[in-house]
Amino acid sequence: MLALIDGNNFYVSCERVFQPWLQGRPVVVLSNNDGCAIARSDEAKALGIKMGAPYFQLRDLERDAGLIALSANFALYGDMSDRMMTLAAGLGHTQEVYSIDESFIDLSAIPGDLVRRARTIRKRIHQWIGIPTCIGIGPTKTLAKLANAIAKNAERKPGSYPAQHAQICHLGACTPEDLAALLAATEVGDVWGVGRKIGAQLREIGVHTALDLQRMSPAAAKAGWSVVLEKTVRELNGVPCIEFEDEPPAKQQIACTRSFGHPVTELIELQEAVTEFACRAAEKLRKQNSHTGQIMAFIRTSPFRQQDPQYSRSASIPLPSPTSDSAHITQAANAIVKRIYKDGYKYAKAGVMLMDLQPATREQLTLDFDDTMPENRVRLMLAMDQLNQRYGRGTLKLASAGAPKAMKLWAMRQERMSSGFTTDWRGLACVNNDRST
């Protein structure tokens, strides 16, 4: 048996822990650049705000409906996530952290009443961390995810499912009849792995609910779509096809891409931005102790500005010898940008991707025995990472990153960000010591 535990409206809930006056009000958290809504409180969902809705379209709701929009504070969410995951791990023996707000827990060989155990953990997370959660339990990952969706909907939309499934739903403990009834009440699009496109195709052939999909033959799922949907069908029938991963596999590629705060036209500015992205990507690369063998970079105009001429191009170059050296990676990324840059466009976004990743320990057998990552470079990069970790991002950087970022057109807009309540001494909450109150 597996559990899936996740935080409700996670980013909004993190903000509410430290700003209790946000409780009960419609709140959204915005993506980078204050671009669009990426988390919504129940009250915001009730206003009809869709996932990914552009912020500029929500302005009237701020004025008329008391909507509060906050810039994303990812440092805070990451820290709150660590705390939540630590407590969630107490549910079973092993944990797979699946995303910033979700983890699977292996419950096999856990004796006793699983629902009661889940209730204890849920309460503890709420009491100690302040984050509301839902827990789904089932024999496969897909069923645990589905149970979690049922637990959420039963809580938020009373009447959609029997009330006993609210917050915690254990599909493994249902009778076959009850399970079928729950699956029949669940739209096929709510099944993990069924997105917009495949959902529409399924509905077209009369598959509307999770129960319809469960009863489809795996062969038909594979023939009509792919082995991915075939696995989904099998998992809905209680046959595990998606493995549980206790420890995260090393990444196969690492990206750092950003939309700009304002359009950029000059090559030199693009290169400053790309230098920063390349350094951030290199930092992530060293953190997982890998080397990259190929660098890709892209620049593009905004597809939303139809009135402007459009241009989008990417290119990649293989490295003579795999490296994690920020200077080499930056040099390659800048060479690409110089090559693909064309004058006369308003650039809106750029990015760097590191491909062909391999363990840093792997021995390089180049013909001329040219060691491109000698020991002193490794130590230099390590020192740079440690300084930036300790004193803040940008403490030590390459000269090609240019002057301070606040001056840059491409720098992100983040006008409504909360404090680093748990990640920065200056952001610590202050207890009111006014004696007159």
Add this chain to the structure above:
DNA sequence: TCTGGGGTCCTAGGACCC
């Protein structure tokens, strides 16, 4: 004026090989 970022996996089709 203003529309995110970072991943994974699968498939089809072309290049290439013998």
Add this chain to the structure above:
DNA sequence: TCTGGGGTCCTAGGACCC
């Protein structure tokens, strides 16, 4: 009277997830 067959590898693009 009409151009083999089978295999691998790579890449681009699509679909999905949060």
